[in-house]
Amino acid sequence: MSLEMALRMTEILLALAFLQQSAEHLAGFRNEQVIYGHRLVLSGFLLFGIATPWMLLGLLGLGLMILQRFQGPYNGGSDKMSLLVLCCLTAARWLPSEQWQEYAFAYLAGQLVICYFISGQVKIVNPSGVPAARFRTFSASPPTRSARTCAGWRTVRGCCGPWAGP
Template sequence: MTLDTAFRATEVLIALAFLQQSAEFMLRSGVERAIFAVRIVACLALLIGAQTELALLVLVVISLWMLHRFQGPYNGGSDRMSLLILWCLTLAKWMPTLFWQEVIFGYLAFQLTLSYFISGRVKIVNPEWRSGRALRDVFAFSAYPVSENLRQLSTRPRLLWAASWAVILFEVVFPLALLNQTLLIAALCIGASFHLSNAIFFGLNRFVWIWVAAYPSLLWFQGRVFGDVF
C-alpha cells in the first residue's frame, strides 16, 4: 500500500468513525449541537476528498474543544485512539517533506501495534484472565452485555477460558504479523472481528470503526519497513 493510498483510506475510515460518534450529539441543543454539526460537515468533506487538509484542521480544533468540554477524552480508549489517528494524519498531511510524513504515519502504526501487545501483556500476567474468570465476571456481573441472555455464558467456564486465551495469544503475538503481508492481513481481519464481537456482545461500537481506521497505516508500514521476511 502506498503512503497516499494509506492517507486516503485513513481519511475515509476516520470520517465514518467520527460521523458515528457525532450522531448522538444531534439530539442535543445549543452550542454542542452546532459544533458537532460542523464536525459532521468536515467529516463529509473528508469522505468525498474535498479540501481534506482544511477539514482535518477543523477536526483538530474541535478535538481540542472536546477535551476542554469533557475534561479529557469523552469515551475513554476509543476517543484516545481517535485523537491519535486524527493528529498523526493531520500532521503527516501538513508536513512539507516525505521523510516527516513517513515518520509521523509510522508512529501511528507503531502505537497501533503497541496497543494490542500491551493489552495482551497486561492480560497474560493477570491470573483472572489466565483462568477465564475475568470474562466470567464480565458476563455475570457487569453492565456491558447488551442482552441478558448473554449472561448465561458465565456458566460455561471452559468456553470462556478458551476465549480468554485466544484473545491473550492474539494480542501478544500480534507484532509478529509485521513480518509478512499475508499474515498481517489475516491478523487485521481477526482484529476487526474481535472489535466487532465486542460491539455485538458488549455494545462497544465505537471501537470498531476507530481501530479499523488505523489499519491502513499498519499495512503501509509493513510494506515500507519489513516487506515479506518469510
C-alpha cells in the same frame, strides 16, 4: 501501497468513524449538537477528499473542544486512539516533505502496535481481571443469566447490579 494511498484510506476510515459518532450525539444537549454537527460536516468533506488538510485541522480543533467539553476523553481508549490517528494524519498532511510525512505515519503505526499489543497482553495474562470485572459491573446492557453461566461468572445477588444472580 503508496504513502498517499495509505493516508487516504486512513482518512476515509476515520471519517466514517467520526460520522457515526457525530450522528449519535445530534440528539444530545444543544452545545453537543453544535460541536458534533460541525464534526459531522467536516467528516463528510474528509470522506470525499475535499480540502483534506483543512478538514483535518478543523477536526483536530473540534477534537480539542470535545476534550474540553467532557473534561477528558468521552469514550476512554477509543477517543484517545481517534485523537492519535487524527493528530498523525494532520501532521502527515501539513508536513512539507514526504520523508517527514512518512515519519508521522510511522509514528502512528508504532503507537497502534504498542497500544494493541499491551491491551492484548493484559487480556491474555489476566483474562478474569479488571477489564472483565468492569464489564460485569458497569455494562449498560447486562448479560443474561445463561450468558453469565456460560462465561463462568459467579456473582452474588446485588454485587453487580440488580440483574446479578446466582
